[in-house]
Amino acid sequence: MTANFIKNKVLKILAFTVLLLLSKSVVAQSHPRLVLTKKGVAEIKDNLGKAPLFDSSLQDVKKEVDAEIILGIEVPVPKDFSGGYTHERHKKNFLIMQKAGFLYQILGDKKYAVYVKDMLMAYTKLYPTLPLHPQERSYARGKLFWQALNDANWLVYASQAYDCVYDFIGGNDRAIIEKELFRPFADFISIGSPQFFNRVHNHSTWGNVAVGMIALVMDDAELLDRALNGLKEDGLPAGMKDNDGGLIKQEGQKTGFLANVDEPFSPDGYYNEGPYYQRYAMYPFLVFAEALQNTKPDLKIFEYRNGILIKSVYALLNLTNSKGEFFPLNDGQKGMSYYSRELVSSVDIAYLYGNKDTSLLSIAEKQGRVQLDNAGMAVALAVKKKLAKPFTKKSIDLSDGQDGNQGGVAVIRNKSKDDELTLVMKYTSQGSSHGHFDKLSFSYYNNSSEILQDYGLARFVNIEQKGGGNYLKENETWAKQTIAHNTIIQNETSHFKGDFEIGDKFSSKRYFFDASNPKIQIISATEDNAYPDTKMHRTMVLLEVDGYEKPLLLDIFQVKSKRPNQYDLPFYYLGQMMTENFKYETPKSLEPLGKSFGYEHLWKEGFGKAGVENTKFSWLDNGSFYTLTSATEQGDELLLARLGANDPNFNLRRDAGLIIRKKNTDKATYINVIETHGSYSPVTEVAINASSSVTAVEKVYEDESYIGVSIKNKNGSSFLFVLATANNSVSEKHILEIKGTIYSWVGAYFSKLIK
Amino acid sequence: MTANFIKNKVLKILAFTVLLLLSKSVVAQSHPRLVLTKKGVAEIKDNLGKAPLFDSSLQDVKKEVDAEIILGIEVPVPKDFSGGYTHERHKKNFLIMQKAGFLYQILGDKKYAVYVKDMLMAYTKLYPTLPLHPQERSYARGKLFWQALNDANWLVYASQAYDCVYDFIGGNDRAIIEKELFRPFADFISIGSPQFFNRVHNHSTWGNVAVGMIALVMDDAELLDRALNGLKEDGLPAGMKDNDGGLIKQEGQKTGFLANVDEPFSPDGYYNEGPYYQRYAMYPFLVFAEALQNTKPDLKIFEYRNGILIKSVYALLNLTNSKGEFFPLNDGQKGMSYYSRELVSSVDIAYLYGNKDTSLLSIAEKQGRVQLDNAGMAVALAVKKKLAKPFTKKSIDLSDGQDGNQGGVAVIRNKSKDDELTLVMKYTSQGSSHGHFDKLSFSYYNNSSEILQDYGLARFVNIEQKGGGNYLKENETWAKQTIAHNTIIQNETSHFKGDFEIGDKFSSKRYFFDASNPKIQIISATEDNAYPDTKMHRTMVLLEVDGYEKPLLLDIFQVKSKRPNQYDLPFYYLGQMMTENFKYETPKSLEPLGKSFGYEHLWKEGFGKAGVENTKFSWLDNGSFYTLTSATEQGDELLLARLGANDPNFNLRRDAGLIIRKKNTDKATYINVIETHGSYSPVTEVAINASSSVTAVEKVYEDESYIGVSIKNKNGSSFLFVLATANNSVSEKHILEIKGTIYSWVGAYFSKLIK
Structure with missing residues (x-):
């Protein structure tokens, strides 16, 4: 996160912004347009009953949403931390709302549209009345949740729900919802929370994408620019920190979605916060990319930085153990795995918008479900055709x-x-x-x-x-x-x-x-x-x-x-x-x-x-x-x-x-x-090979340029490993005497089993 | 283990002994006769290829034994504790020897008979040279192993191996083997180790069965009597203890196999040492019972004490958790389960010699293998016929x-x-x-x-x-x-x-x-x-x-x-x-x-x-x-x-x-x-119902005759439970006033949910 990256990237981003302004598709498109599209929905409908993985995922979602519809809509006044009632309720609301929107599009049953509309109207009523969330721990408090981050989560999902029922709602109600809920919501988590929105971090990625998603639904070019390129002015002092001790602002810091794609990802797709947060951020990164691809295909977002977004899915899949659990580097909860909902959508999107890599299908098979969009359908159809190949994790x-x-x-x-x-x-x-x-x-x-x-x-x-x-x-x-x-x-x-x-x-x-x-x-x-x-x-x-x-x-x-x-x-x-x-x-x-x-x-x-x-x-x-x-x-x-x-x-x-x-x-x-x-x-009570076979580990050589180690086996053999510690060239020639024997080799290391 | 059980059981055992002496089958029978029989082997051969569970078990055993035959016979001079080389080698020898004997009978390939014979000859050479095992920790040291218990294990399995190759070996070698190995071996673990042999304990069960099994192979009525009824005189002082602190001898203690069936088992089949040792003892109990049934069917050993041996298998299966692991009551190693080899044979024997209970087949299916005898074949054939019913563990x-x-x-x-x-x-x-x-x-x-x-x-x-x-x-x-x-x-x-x-x-x-x-x-x-x-x-x-x-x-x-x-x-x-x-x-x-x-x-x-x-x-x-x-x-x-x-x-x-x-x-x-x-x-990071629903637990009543407890729920209901603590009759009428309310009921307890 050095400041000088900006110099390197300015041209690229400028070019991208120009491309964006030239794009004419924003106004013309119909709804849905983000993750689902009119064309896409028609294709999905055509394929219902033909792809078991999609069909079972659809049934699971339907069952879940139907149960929630029976329970009725609850939009409580925010009060709790995560895990508490109001937090979990609002979280469930956005997850179910998005799913209900998808069901409406795919199944055509109006009860889902009514449910989404009613819930959005309830939020439209509640939101304008809300002060900052009463829990004061966060550096960037939200309104629905104790941190703006969770508010941004809400908007990423609610945008998709709104997109699905946009036509159903009708112009009058839409105007109210946008004026009272979405626009102020987007402003609050951006202009109103610059310390959250205007940084390079998984938090701001969520914030940027939330604003970007609703911008695409509402055809709001100014909001979209804010999402992609950050706030022009945020009034934040350089050196400001969040409540985890993380730096918010460095001088000259570039912000917005594109900066969040540019900076934290390495060219290999590793995300600097580590796999646990990469997993968390993958959803907004990829779902927004999918939405941009659907609304602005000219931008070729999936080719941006040599296809970094798709690459990052592979990086993430490689950062798992044999059970698919992410290595808990940095802050990471053990047990989080590629079975999470974020990775289901990531794998589906990486399949459809990447190279239709059939090895991803084997991961999707293990996941046992797909997301309810064209990416999910593409995966499910390919699985049905038995195209899945093993996903081999190499060194x-x-x-x-x-x-x-x-x-x-x-x-x-x-x-x-x-x-x-x-x-x-x-x-x-x-x-x-x-x-x-x-x-x-x-x-x-x-x-x-x-x-x-x-x-x-x-x-x-x-x-x-x-x-x-x-x-x-x-x-x-x-x-x-x-x-x-x-x-x-x-x-x-x-x-x-x-x-x-x-x-x-x-x-x-x-x-x-x-x-x-x-x-x-x-x-x-x-x-x-x-x-x-x-x-x-x-x-x-x-x-x-x-x-x-x-x-x-x-x-x-x-x-x-x-x-x-x-x-x-x-x-x-x-x-x-x-x-x-x-x-x-x-x-x-x-x-x-x-x-x-x-x-x-x-x-x-x-x-x-x-x-x-x-x-x-x-x-x-x-x-x-x-x-x-x-x-x-x-x-x-x-x-x-x-x-x-x-x-x-x-x-x-x-x-x-x-x-x-x-x-x-x-x-x-x-x-x-x-x-x-x-x-x-x-069960057998048999202990096999319970004792070590190593009889000695010895440093046989060390100076400024080499270190040599010998590992002796109880069978009498010994394994010698020598590393050139001052020259890592693979073509360098070395000659070294160790304990009276002269070894010569080419490259950074030498090894030999002496029997 | 009170002394007065003897009075109750004397007649029963006397009758049993008379029956045993009257039995004429000992001399007449051919070999094998213990677990396998001539007739049984013929039936097994007829059914090869018809019962996949048997066939796969046979293949597994064959693979294991073939690999050992290639490695060659090793009969080291005893030295180590359990887990050590000589211990594990002798243990493996008896397990493989028995399996090789079975393979010889079933497959008819002489290489297995040669293997068993060669190994027995090697033991015949070694055994007479052995002093007590050098490790001195046990109250009853063995010769091959640090405790006589493991020597007894050896003999239980080696007897079966010998039985299978009895005819193959020929009279001259048999005479040597019996004189130099089996007879002194049986004497050593009985007469030579009375503190081990002449008690009621899982140890002595192994000892009794070891002596009894070789007695049946060798047609030795005196040894068989020793096995069934213990040593008449052992010279042990009453109150003597083993190195685990367990009592060895009580005054008037009855001993031998029958005493070990009589005393530690309750009428429900619970074994007083607990499930872990019950599992350990089940093998000798049941395999000897099977051998007695094959050689002396008139004794009806499986009907002894109302079929206690079969009942005990059920008790053991009920003493497991949902994964089949035994509850670790008393000394018990966690993880030991009904997948152990002892339970494979127990379930097979309980099926064939019990009531052909098809619920046992579902356990055998889970075990995925059977023992290589008629019991195992009966189970495998029944499984093939899809007769398996779930084994339901009730309270x-x-x-x-x-x-x-x-x-x-x-x-x-x-x-x-x-x-x-x-x-x-x-x-x-x-x-x-x-x-x-x-x-x-x-x-x-x-x-x-x-x-x-x-x-x-x-x-x-x-x-x-x-x-x-x-x-x-x-x-x-x-x-x-x-x-x-x-x-x-x-x-x-x-x-x-x-x-x-x-x-x-x-x-x-x-x-x-x-x-x-x-x-x-x-x-x-x-x-x-x-x-x-x-x-x-x-x-x-x-x-x-x-x-x-x-x-x-x-x-x-x-x-x-x-x-x-x-x-x-x-x-x-x-x-x-x-x-x-x-x-x-x-x-x-x-x-x-x-x-x-x-x-x-x-x-x-x-x-x-x-x-x-x-x-x-x-x-x-x-x-x-x-x-x-x-x-x-x-x-x-x-x-x-x-x-x-x-x-x-x-x-x-x-x-x-x-x-x-x-x-x-x-x-x-x-x-x-x-x-x-x-x-x-x-993976979902969702905590559901993470908080207790109990708002209060209260003792609402207690005197010499009753205790009353109320459990309050956050939903406002409360659950009342009252136990009559001085009268456990199910027909007694009770009237009790608790906090101003009068409750009346019949039986030992009363309960009510007050909403």
Whole structure:
């Protein structure tokens, strides 16, 4: 989010705006025109009964809406936080209203149109009477909801409902509805809430799209321009922040929908806030794109920035585990998946408006439903024709940053039959207000089971009892802090001192990525700004080596500072500790591990020191054994930590971590191998391959230019891995003597299995 | 296990023995004769290819055995605990040997016979050289394994293998094998290990059956008598205990297989050690019964004690949750289920030798495999004919004790569509050496999710790294202690002071059970001996009441003592605490809750006091909300406990509990309502019905003869439940005035919904 992107993009956006003004289609089109179109509805009607996935989705929606119609319309005076009655009621209203509109168009039954009209009239009556929402927590309060964000949600859906019943309502009522409800609504969430509307963030994306959608329905060119290009003047001071600590305005910041397409997406389609918010924002991004495509096909919005919107759907699908759950990078709720309604519509739209990629159909099949528009029908018809192909998630390295040079996220997968080990390494930019201070952190999966976890967010989304369903204090004090992640913490202080404004200026850098050899897949990245005068370099290799039942994860983490520091590297495992090879004490009473930066939330359950040999630590989770073998130095401290200290409301899970601590050193090299092995079933009660096969992990070489690691197997073989740490060229020639043997190779790394 | 059972059973057993001596079939029969028979094999061969479940089971077994044959025979010198190499190898040997024997009979391929013969010869060579197993932990060490129990397992399976290849081996080799291996093996685990063989326990059942099976193969009447009726003289001192603290010998104790059928099973088929060990013992019980039926049909073993062996299979199937997992009463490993090999054979045998109950076929279908004998073939053929009917688990009250008068276990289920809430209330006798000190405790399930859990055992069965796969110290110090269970603890001291010998003398008593009305299902039981001079009475009601989304569990626990005491009632919930209505403090550092009886393993995470209103406590687990509403009195203490203190090897799960503490009172009445409500999905992020509908739980009446409880709903209705606590007759008339209203009814309880 550097200011200089503007210079690069000005021409492109100018061109786009001109194109928009030239477009003549706005006035001429009939309704519906956004997601559904007259032509599209006719096609859908023709195909009813021919595409089971569409038909069953239609029946499900009909059943849901019919039940709501019987219950009657309720439009209560706003009062509650999310999860509370009035919040959930208004949320349900917009979701049902949109569906009722679609049903009216597809089924032609007027009761749906009447329902939408009556509800809109009820809102038309209520809205002008509303002050700001009584809950004062948000930096941008709404009227129907406690935050303008949810008001924008309402308008995105209500616009579609209105579009569907536009002709049915008649001119007189339309005039009232537009004057009393939609126009002031759109003004309130834009001009009335510039701190919400005029930024680059998932919030403003919703705001922009809400205004854009109603603009398209009402043929309001001025509103549409506001939606696409933001407010010309917002009176906001630069440096202003929202209540999550996120920056609202940078000097010279471009705003509006197009800026929100330009800036947060990398050329690979990664969205800087992370997959959880990318999922949340995908709906407005894509539904508005669909509406623009339907109303202004000349704009070719789906080709904008080399088809970035479609690309982003693929990025998102790749950011899931084997169960389709998004990796909880930054603020992310675990369990959110591509089964969400946002991804149903995204996949459908990406299919129809992308390249009719048949691998998307297999995702749609799993989702088991489609959206009720032409995209959904296209998917359902193709599924019926058995065109679906598997969606294969390969190892990828998704760049972050508008120009793709602000680090990234690597997802490295090793598949065999139905089993998949997945490494997710994060070396992105800060990630906006939802970013965590976790440079070079990682999480690791065995199919959909977490081996080493990213904590995710500290929030019970929409559960009113827990802090109104909003972010909890512990999201700041724990979840965002560095110690909550599997990465290095210097002197018990979070990266960038946990300061968003500093963190927002920097990103980690890719050093090397290579997934071309499925047996040795590497991601290597550096971070020079998390701590001034300290350079960090982490290299993670997913290795398939003969003699091991399953792949190994090799983790090399080098830190170098101008002065001596303390370093902590935690590994947050799940399940039950099995065995370890170091002596430790368990205290009689538990004390927190520290006072700040998240350390205050960890109990010190155990404390030991590494011996002369490698440190070994095994655990059992979900029927699988895991062993971490660490090339520790004698005297390294080993802390057994348990989350839950200073948690007066029991907001945190009681998860466990092993922390490897190196003290008073200006140089620290962590070398760890994580082994997945064996199985245990409580039904057969047989433990297979329950013990580690690694007998030693050794740093065999390290200087300014190379690091070499040897992993020894109990079968006598040893695996050597050498990385050139100062030259990442794939064509460079290297010659290096390690322990009396001379190795020569071309490229950034060398590996060899010595039997 | 009172001594006086002998008087009752002497005649029956005498008669049985006479019958046995009269039976002429022993000498005449050919081999195989145990589980497979000549005639049976012919029938199986006729039906190959006609019963897919049998065919696929046969293929699976063939694949497994073929792979082992390729690996070759290994008979290592015994060295390890369970989970270790030599243990697992010998275990695999007997399992594969038996399967190879079956394959030889069914497929006629001599390679299987050769394999069995070679392995038996290898054991014949090894066995005479073996001293006692080097691991000294067991009260009855084996030779192949660290405990004689596992040696007995070996012989149960090896006898079957030998039976299958008996004719193939030839007389000379048979003579050697029997002289050097089987006869001394049988003598060692019986005469040589009387403390193991001559008792009533799952261990001795295995021992008796092992000796009995080889006796039947070898036509050895003396060994068979030893198996059926135990050692006449064992030289064991009365009061001797095993290394789990279980009593080995009571004065006048009858022993042998028949005593093990007589004594631990109640007339309802409940096995006093609990379902986990019942499952373990079912295999020898039933496979020996099958062998006796095949060799001595005149004995009608399946009709013995009114068909107790078949009944016990039903009891076991009923002691499972919706996923088929056994309730972990007493020592029980969670996750063990009717998918285990022991239950596959039990279900098959119960089908063929019972009443060909087609509901058992649906369990066999779920199991997806059958055993390779006539029982398995009968099941497979019936499944092929689509005879399977659903196995419906109804609410039941299973008596405990030989005569059914030593308390019991009630399993109360409320089903609606695919959802089932299940209450398991335990008011049994001690349960032998695997019993827990948990009189009147309960666990509660939402389908297969635990709402309020029984901890189960503290052991990682067969995982060598964890204490050799054996019981951990924490099984004694935590899992068996009363505080580990959802029941009352007086003065921080376990029931019977945690003394097995005292506990073994007593059982709780059923007061009332009635599941005839699916909307009001009641179990009520008393316990007068857990604490001298203290009487406890717990009544649990699974209630379906209008105005609640799902059934309520009403829990009335009355305690009366001759002197003032402190009482604790814990509720071990899972998942995350949502909300509570009492003030509490969370300490800055954690201290254990107490010093002994398991209290030393609990951290005191929070501490509060009940206010004037009911205490409310809600949590979220696995997508469901739960709320406990407790009619506490002001000043009752509320402790938020977390397991894990004094756990130096991290053997315990970090589970949580809420403990309601009443101090310094000679009378305590706990009234709790547990409400299951709503849902939450991380995909839709919608929280439905997240708040409790109970507005008040009130004790409206209590005297020596009655207790009355009112549960108020937020809709204004209230539900009244009155129990006659001094007269459990279903025909007694009662008239009672409660708060100015006179109620009259017939029977032990009265209930009314007042709208």
